[in-house]
Amino acid sequence: MPFGFDAGLLHADSLLVPDVVGRLREEFAAVLDTPAGRIGGLAALAEMLQAVARGWYPDLAPRLVARAEALTGVRQPVPLHSEVST
Template sequence: MRQQWIDRNFTRFLGIPAAATVSWTTGNGDLHWGNLTAEPLVILDWEGWGLVPTGFDVGLLHAYSLRTPATAARIRNTFSHILDAPDGRTGELIALAQLLQVAARGGHPELGPHLASRAGHLTGSPIPQFQPSPGISEGGA
């Protein structure tokens, strides 16, 4: 994740201006259920670790959970101290924008409407609708 990607894609996928300031922290950068083990909990897939926006990892895990409302609610409750803080909200929006980009390319079609709904709830703005297109590249995300 790079600031240039945020600047270029925030409006494109969320319909709002890019975050003026982003707080960065060390993170996995690809936190989803396929990268977590059962007890004992182990986080897998660290090849893309590095600086990520604060709240990005937990925002990503929450976003991947939106199809299961009880799980999404539990994540929001457990990590509310992160996701409800301004920096965490920004990180969650960046995670949503990244996944909306994936959805625009045809990935996670079942998740796309949930992502748009959550992003719209956070931004208070309509989310641009994108049809999957093979010509859209990830652009450094």
């Protein structure tokens, strides 16, 4: 896995708990705030979004999409019939 994947996965998995996300951002800033760390975080998000398409993480899905948009600056395409509401 790329550098930052584990921290990115932990961060993404915690998006429903703002206090935890804030703490993770502080603790892992040296990893998550680097170009390589952002790539690892995006890889983690991509893996989780693939799981969303298979029915996993329904409550977390919109926040995963929002985080991907925040990291890339690009609005993520969402199919018309999707688990993610836009």
